Amino acid sequence: MIAAALGSIPPENTAPQTPPSAAAASQPAPKSTGAQLYEQGRARRQAGDSAAAIEVLSQAVAQCPDKPEYVLELARAQTLGQDWAAVEELLSPLENELDPDGLALLANAQSETEHPVRAANVLERGLRRRPESEVLWLALIDHTLDQQQCALALRRIRQAQRHLGPVPQLHFRAAQVYYRLGQALGRTRVIRVPDGRVGQFVNDWLLLEKRDENDRFLCCPPESALHALRRALDAGLDEPAAHRLHARIWQQAGRPEIGLAILQSREALWLEDPSSETLRSFAEIALAANALDDFLRYTRLRAVREPQRRTEILFDAFVSAAERYNQRGDVTMARELLRRAAALRPEDAAVMLRLADAVWDGGERDEAATWYRRVLEREPAHPDRRRILQRLDD
Numbered sequence: 001m002i003a004a005a006l007g008s009i010p011p012e013n014t015a016p017q018t019p020p021s022a023a024a025a026s027q028p029a030p031k032s033t034g035a036q037l038y039e040q041g042r043a044r045r046q047a048g049d050s051a052a053a054i055e056v057l058s059q060a061v062a063q064c065p066d067k068p069e070y071v072l073e074l075a076r077a078q079t080l081g082q083d084w085a086a087v088e089e090l091l092s093p094l095e096n097e098l099d100p101d102g103l104a105l106l107a108n109a110q111s112e113t114e115h116p117v118r119a120a121n122v123l124e125r126g127l128r129r130r131p132e133s134e135v136l137w138l139a140l141i142d143h144t145l146d147q148q149q150c151a152l153a154l155r156r157i158r159q160a161q162r163h164l165g166p167v168p169q170l171h172f173r174a175a176q177v178y179y180r181l182g183q184a185l186g187r188t189r190v191i192r193v194p195d196g197r198v199g200q201f202v203n204d205w206l207l208l209e210k211r212d213e214n215d216r217f218l219c220c221p222p223e224s225a226l227h228a229l230r231r232a233l234d235a236g237l238d239e240p241a242a243h244r245l246h247a248r249i250w251q252q253a254g255r256p257e258i259g260l261a262i263l264q265s266r267e268a269l270w271l272e273d274p275s276s277e278t279l280r281s282f283a284e285i286a287l288a289a290n291a292l293d294d295f296l297r298y299t300r301l302r303a304v305r306e307p308q309r310r311t312e313i314l315f316d317a318f319v320s321a322a323e324r325y326n327q328r329g330d331v332t333m334a335r336e337l338l339r340r341a342a343a344l345r346p347e348d349a350a351v352m353l354r355l356a357d358a359v360w361d362g363g364e365r366d367e368a369a370t371w372y373r374r375v376l377e378r379e380p381a382h383p384d385r386r387r388i389l390q391r392l393d394d
Contacts, residue, residue: 034064050080068097084112100135131163141173150177171232178225184252186224192216225249244281256288276305292321315344349378
C-alpha cells in the first residue's frame, strides 16, 4: 500500500517529466525547404488558387533566388490574376535563361502591358538561339496577327516553314491571315481534272465543286483561307478554333449553310460546356444561314453563359430575328419577337416604333396606338412625330 502510494509521488528534487507530446508541441515546426514550397505553390497554381500560389512561390523564390524555374512558376501564378506587369518584371532579367515557353510568356506579358516592340524583340532573339522552336515561331506569328500585320505574318509563316516544315499550326495561321484579308477562297479558277473529286488537292489546287460533265472543277489556290485550313485539318489539326474558322470561311464565301453544317456536326460535343466564343460562332453563322430557330436557341445558351450581358444579347437577337422573320413573311413571329425586345428595353424608342408599325400593319390599331404614345412620351420631338400623330388621329 505504502509502496504503491509512494510510487505515484516524484522523488525529492526531481522535476516532473513532460509528456512526449507536450515536448513535441513546444518545438517550432520545421521550416519548409525551397523545393517543398515550390511544389506546394505549383500545386496551388494548377488548382487555380492564384493568391495562395503567389504567396508560397514568393517564399520559394526568396529562399532560392538562383532557381529560374521557381521564378517562372511564380510568373505563371501571376498570370492567373492577370498581373502582367509583375510577370514582365519577374522574367525580363532572366531572358537568356528562359526556355521557349518562358520566352513566350515574357513576350505575352509585354504585349499585355502595351510593349509590342519589346515582345517581338524577345521572340526574335529567342529564335536566333533556337530557330527550330515551334513554340517561339507560333508566338511570334500570333503576336504579328495581334498587331494586325497580315503581310508580315505571311512572311514569318514562310520563314517558319523553312525551319519547321509544313506543320498544321502554320497552315492554321496562314488560314487566319487569308480570312482576315477577305480571301476565303482566293482567286478561284475552273480547271479540268479528269476523274477528279471535290475536296481533292491537284497540283496544289483544292477542288471545290464540279462545274459540268467534262470534269471541270472550280478550284481555289494556296493563297486562300480554305486551302490553308484544309491542309491543317488534313494534317490532323482538331481544335475547336480550327473548326470555327472553317465555318467562318464558308460564311465569308457566301455559303453559311455549309459553315453551320460544320458546326452542327460537332454540336453534341462542343455544347456540353461551350465557351462564349463558340456560342457566338454558332449563333452568328445560324443567323447568316437563316436558320432562325437554331439562332435563337444558341443565343439563349449564350445569354445563360454571359449573365452580365443577358439583356443586351437577347435584345439584339430578338431584333435581328424579327427582321428576318418579317422578310420571310412571318409577321406574327416578327411582332412577337419585337414585343420581347421591347420588354427587355422599355426605354428604347426605336424598337417601340418598329413594334408599333408592325402591329399597325397587322391591323391591331389599339395596341399600335399604345406603342405610338409611348414613343412620343419617351421622345416628344421624335423625327417621325408627324406620322405618328396622323396615325393616332385616324
